[in-house]
Amino acid sequence: MEFRFVTALVTKATRPGWAQTTAQFVIESARLGGRDVVQPGFELDWDSVPRIPPLHAWLKGRAEKAACYHDWLYRYQEFRAHASRLVNPGWAVEPYALTRRQADLAFLDAMVAEGVARRHRWPIYIGVRLGGWIGWHKHRRALKSTNAGSRSVG
Structure with a gap:
């Protein structure tokens, strides 16, 4: 077992191109070393395929469950082992x-x-490796400002 989806991904649309999980989405990853849970209420933008018409039509929507979990990992930048x-x-x-x-x-x-x-x-993965640094650093800055704010209170 390299990777498996333990539960179904259940979402509701929140605005064009965005959705929110409405139930726990549980995965198991041998690479990361355990089970992780995407919590209900997590907002995601699915996959960020460039809007180049042939590329977008060819790749968009191919990896919805994987895109949800990838968004979760990028947002929090940690593996949260559960049970x-x-x-x-x-x-x-x-x-x-x-x-x-x-x-x-x-x-x-x-x-x-x-x-x-x-x-x-493979084209999706290569695209993430080439362009994902933008989202990764955006979320890293947000995490740092959130953590700095929480440490300064009290």
């Missing part, structure tokens, strides 16, 4: 910080688990 030892005694128990490369490789694993064809998943 991992119950599944596999060697897996992580405590949350740990992720690198962008780890998040992107987990995305690749998730696309395999979702059944995304190789001819689609």
Whole structure:
């Protein structure tokens, strides 16, 4: 088991191109070392395929479950192990910080688990590796400002 979706992804549309999870979305990743849970209320923009007409038509919407989990990893930049030892005694128990490369490789694993064809998943993965740094750093800045604000209170 490299990667598997334990529960179904359940979402509702919130605005054009965006959705929100309405139930826990549970995954297991051998690469990351356990089970993770995307919580209800998480807002995602699915996959960010450039709006170049042939490319967009060819790749958009191919990896919805994988895109949801990838958005979660980019937003929080950590793996939040949940009940991992119950599944596999060697897996992580405590949350740990992720690198962008780890998040992107987990995305690749998730696309395999979702059944995304190789001819689609590799261009998507390469696109994430080339352009994902923009979103990663945007979320990193937001996390730093949130953490700085929470430390300064009290």
